[in-house]
Amino acid sequence: MSEAEHPQRHMLNKFINALRDQGFLDENFSSLGNLYDNRNMLALFCDDAEPKLDRVEKSLKNENVDFQGLATIIEQIKGNAARLGGKRVAEACAELQRSCGTSDVERCNEAYKKVNWEYYILRDCFHHILQVLQILDLLYR
Numbered sequence: 001m002s003e004a005e006h007p008q009r010h011m012l013n014k015f016i017n018a019l020r021d022q023g024f025l026d027e028n029f030s031s032l033g034n035l036y037d038n039r040n041m042l043a044l045f046c047d048d049a050e051p052k053l054d055r056v057e058k059s060l061k062n063e064n065v066d067f068q069g070l071a072t073i074i075e076q077i078k079g080n081a082a083r084l085g086g087k088r089v090a091e092a093c094a095e096l097q098r099s100c101g102t103s104d105v106e107r108c109n110e111a112y113k114k115v116n117w118e119y120y121i122l123r124d125c126f127h128h129i130l131q132v133l134q135i136l137d138l139l140y141r
Helices: 007-021 035-063 069-083 085-101 105-140
Strands: none
Touching: 007 069, 007 105, 035 069, 035 105, 069 105, 085 105
16 A cells, blocks of 8 residues: 555545644645655744743733734744644734734733634644654655
């Protein structure tokens, strides 16, 4: 059985299509091309985003919130998510950026919760994709 015919490959394709249908991923994910060659990008995105999200959360708890600094951090997460096709994360980040523009801490906290929620869903999806790729790699490479 070839890799293309393997049940894990079929499951991975169905999973990715479901993520697209639900709006988690967009066409940029498809433009990554060969997932084997780009799997490090998925892992690096997760490794990079989590400490930034922690900084945002801590910053929002400060008495004097640096809204411009928050917007800059969120811009980085948004750009990285968009490049990987993480549509809902990028959209949630855009809303948090708009909230930072209002200097309303409560609004920013609500928007941050959405970013955090969408990020962790995407992270878990990327981890599932990476696990399947690892299984296929063991079987066929």
